[in-house]
Amino acid sequence: MQHDPVTARDPRMLHPDWKPEDTLIALLARNAREHPDRVALRERDHGIWQQTTWAEYLDEVLSLAAGFEAEGIGPGDIVLVTGDNRARLYAATLGLIALRAVPSPAYSDARPEELLDQMTREGIRAAVVEDQEQVDKLESVRDRRPELARILYDDPRGLGDKAPAGASALSDLLARGRARLKAEPGLRDDLVSRASVFDIAVLLHSSGTTGAPKGIPLRHGHVLSGVRNAAAAGYFREGEEHMAYLPMAWVGDFSFSIAAAIELKFTVNVPENQETALHDLREIAPTLYFASPRAWSAMLTRVQVGIAETSGLKRKLYDHFMPFALKLEREKLEGRSPSALQKLWRGVGDAVIYGPLRDQLGLRRVARPYTAGEAIGEDVFLYFRALGLNLRQFYGQTENCALAVAQSSEDISLTTVGRPFPGVEAKIDESGEILLKGGNIFDGYFENEKATAESLRDGWLCTGDAGQFDADGQLVVLGRLSEVMHKADGTRFIPTYLENRLKFAPAIRDVCVIGKERGFLSAIVCIDFSAVGQWAQERGIPYTSYAELSQRPEVVDLVRGEIARLNAAVPAELSIDRFVNLHKEFDPDDGEVTRTRKLKRGVIDARYGQIIEAVYEARDEIEYEAQITYETGETGVLTRTLKIGDLKGGQH
CATH class of the missing domain: 3.40.50.12780 (ANL, N-terminal domain)
Incomplete structure (x- = not known):
C-alpha cells in the first residue's frame, strides 16, 4: 500500500x-x-x-x-x-x-x-x-x-x-x-x-x-458507508433523478453526484451552466433535491415577486389557498390531523395553486427535498411544506461525508435536525459538544496529526458543534462550540444562533453579531441587494448602487424591524441593541467569508474595527474610508457615510 x-x-x-x-x-x-x-x-x-x-x-x-x-x-x-x-x-x-x-x-x-x-x-x-x-x-x-x-x-x-x-x-x-x-x-x-x-x-x-x-x-469505505446509512434511513432511493449543480468542491456533491449515484444507480443531470440551472431544473424535474436554506429562501422570494406581478384572479387564489395550507402545516406540527373537509379543500388547492407552483419551480416530482448547512427560517420551512414538499433538515460535515443525522418523514420539527442514521452513533459530551461515531467518519486530516488528535477521540468525531437532545431524542444544534462567547457581564451567547435567525429575513443576506467582552450585542448587516432592491422599487424609493440603497433611511428602518423581531423572540440579554448596514456584501475574494459563506470573524473584526468602535461609542453615523480594487488591479479609497441604527434609544 x-x-x-x-x-x-x-x-x-x-x-x-x-x-x-x-x-x-x-x-x-x-x-x-x-x-x-x-x-x-x-x-x-x-x-x-x-x-x-x-x-x-x-x-x-x-x-x-x-x-x-x-x-x-x-x-x-x-x-x-x-x-x-x-x-x-x-x-x-x-x-x-x-x-x-x-x-x-x-x-x-x-x-x-x-x-x-x-x-x-x-x-x-x-x-x-x-x-x-x-x-x-x-x-x-x-x-x-x-x-x-x-x-x-x-x-x-x-x-x-x-x-x-x-x-x-x-x-x-x-x-x-x-x-x-x-x-x-x-x-x-x-x-x-x-x-x-x-x-x-x-x-x-x-x-x-x-x-x-x-x-x-x-x-471509498467512508463515502459508501455514508450513502448506505442514508439509504437505510430512506434518505436516498435507488434510481433517483438528481441534479448536479452544487459546487464540486463541496462534500455534498461528491456524496450525491458520485458516491450515491453509483451505489444506487441515480441518473445525474448536469445543467448547461449556473445561469441556466433554474431553467434546467424544470426540465429535469428531479426526484431528489438538496438546497441550502439560503437557496430555499431565494426561491420563496422569487415566488412572491412572481405572484405580485401576476393577474388578479391568480393572486386572489394564491392569497386564499397559501394561508390555508400554512395553517394546516402548523396544526400538523402541533400534532393535529386535518379534517375530511380540510383534506378535500387541500386537494382543490393542490390542483389550482400548489401543484402548478411546484411544477413552475421544477419540483413537481421531488419526493425527497432536503436542506442543511445552517438553520432554515421557520417561514421558509413551513412554506415549502405547505406547498406539498416533504422538506426535511439534515446535519453533517465533510468529516462524516455530510451524511450523519436527518429528520424522518414522521419527525418534522422546526428546532431539531432529526436522529442519527442507522450505523451512526451520536452523543453529547460534558462540554456540550456533539460527538459522532460510524463507518462514515474520516480517519484524520491530511498530514496534520495535531488537528487529527483534536478531532478524533477514541473513535468519536468531535464535531466542534454545541448541541443537545430534546425530550423526543432528536438532535438540536446550537452553533459552533468555538464561537461560544461572553458579554462583559458574563452572559453567554453563540453568534451563529442569532445570525442564522436574522438571515431568515429576505432583506438580510449576511450578518455578523459582535459583543464579545462588550456591554451589549451589535450587528454588521449586509442587505440582500436583490430582495431589498425589489422592495424599494415597489415603494418608489430611488437608489443607484448597493452602497446607496443600504443607507436609505427606509432600508435602515426595514433592517431595524427585522432585528426587533429577533429581539422579541430571544431572551432580553441576547437582544441586539445597535447595528450598521455595511456598504457592500461580505466577499470571499476579500477573505471576509469562505466560499461556502461562513464568516471569517477575525478578518471582519480587523477590517471593520473602526466601524465597530463607532457602534459602541453611541455615534449616529461614521465616515468610513473603504478600500476598493479596480478591474485593472489598482486600488483606491472611497469615503462612505454609514448610518448606525439603534433599538434601545441610545440607553446602554
Whole structure:
C-alpha cells in the first residue's frame, strides 16, 4: 500500500469489516455490466440534453484513467480538479480514483492565490480543469509553482493553439486512453480492480474560517458507508433523478453526484451552466433535491415577486389557498390531523395553486427535498411544506461525508435536525459538544496529526458543534462550540444562533453579531441587494448602487424591524441593541467569508474595527474610508457615510 498521508496505522486495522474490492470503480463496473443501456448521466449542451449510459460512463472513466497513467499520474498523486459541474470532470475524477490517485477539488471561483496555496500544501503537479478561465488562473501563478507540469482542460474554447505549455485538452487524452485500452486487452479489467476500499477516494477541505483549510481525505469505505446509512434511513432511493449543480468542491456533491449515484444507480443531470440551472431544473424535474436554506429562501422570494406581478384572479387564489395550507402545516406540527373537509379543500388547492407552483419551480416530482448547512427560517420551512414538499433538515460535515443525522418523514420539527442514521452513533459530551461515531467518519486530516488528535477521540468525531437532545431524542444544534462567547457581564451567547435567525429575513443576506467582552450585542448587516432592491422599487424609493440603497433611511428602518423581531423572540440579554448596514456584501475574494459563506470573524473584526468602535461609542453615523480594487488591479479609497441604527434609544 502506498504512503498514507492520514495515519501511520494501516487503515485495514481501523476498518476490519470493509471488503477490499468494495470500491466506487467496482460498483461503476457493476452498473455497466448489469444495466449497460440505462442512462447514468445527462448534460445539457447548447440547449440539447446529451445522454451517457452506464456502459459509456465506464468506458470514458477507464479511457481517461489509461490516458492519465500514460501522462505519469499514478497511486498517491494528488491532482487538482476545478470548474463548474461538468460530466467529463466527474468522469475524470473517477478516472483518477481508478488509478488510486487522489482528486483534490477546488471551488470554481477560487482566486489564483487560493489555488496556489492548495497546490503547494498538497504537492500537486497536475490539474484537471473546466475551461480557459481556470487555465488562465493556474497560468498566472505557475511561476511560483513550476512543479505544475500538466493542465488538462475540458472546454477548448479560447485555447486551442493558444494553450500554454503543458496544457492540453481532455478530449485528446481520452482518445489516447481509448487507443491504449484497445492495444492492451487486459488493461480494462486491471483498471477496474486496482482500487481498494481503503484507498482515499477524494481529498476535500474544511472551510478555513480560522486559518488555512485542512485537507479531509475520504476513503471509498467512508463515502459508501455514508450513502448506505442514508439509504437505510430512506434518505436516498435507488434510481433517483438528481441534479448536479452544487459546487464540486463541496462534500455534498461528491456524496450525491458520485458516491450515491453509483451505489444506487441515480441518473445525474448536469445543467448547461449556473445561469441556466433554474431553467434546467424544470426540465429535469428531479426526484431528489438538496438546497441550502439560503437557496430555499431565494426561491420563496422569487415566488412572491412572481405572484405580485401576476393577474388578479391568480393572486386572489394564491392569497386564499397559501394561508390555508400554512395553517394546516402548523396544526400538523402541533400534532393535529386535518379534517375530511380540510383534506378535500387541500386537494382543490393542490390542483389550482400548489401543484402548478411546484411544477413552475421544477419540483413537481421531488419526493425527497432536503436542506442543511445552517438553520432554515421557520417561514421558509413551513412554506415549502405547505406547498406539498416533504422538506426535511439534515446535519453533517465533510468529516462524516455530510451524511450523519436527518429528520424522518414522521419527525418534522422546526428546532431539531432529526436522529442519527442507522450505523451512526451520536452523543453529547460534558462540554456540550456533539460527538459522532460510524463507518462514515474520516480517519484524520491530511498530514496534520495535531488537528487529527483534536478531532478524533477514541473513535468519536468531535464535531466542534454545541448541541443537545430534546425530550423526543432528536438532535438540536446550537452553533459552533468555538464561537461560544461572553458579554462583559458574563452572559453567554453563540453568534451563529442569532445570525442564522436574522438571515431568515429576505432583506438580510449576511450578518455578523459582535459583543464579545462588550456591554451589549451589535450587528454588521449586509442587505440582500436583490430582495431589498425589489422592495424599494415597489415603494418608489430611488437608489443607484448597493452602497446607496443600504443607507436609505427606509432600508435602515426595514433592517431595524427585522432585528426587533429577533429581539422579541430571544431572551432580553441576547437582544441586539445597535447595528450598521455595511456598504457592500461580505466577499470571499476579500477573505471576509469562505466560499461556502461562513464568516471569517477575525478578518471582519480587523477590517471593520473602526466601524465597530463607532457602534459602541453611541455615534449616529461614521465616515468610513473603504478600500476598493479596480478591474485593472489598482486600488483606491472611497469615503462612505454609514448610518448606525439603534433599538434601545441610545440607553446602554
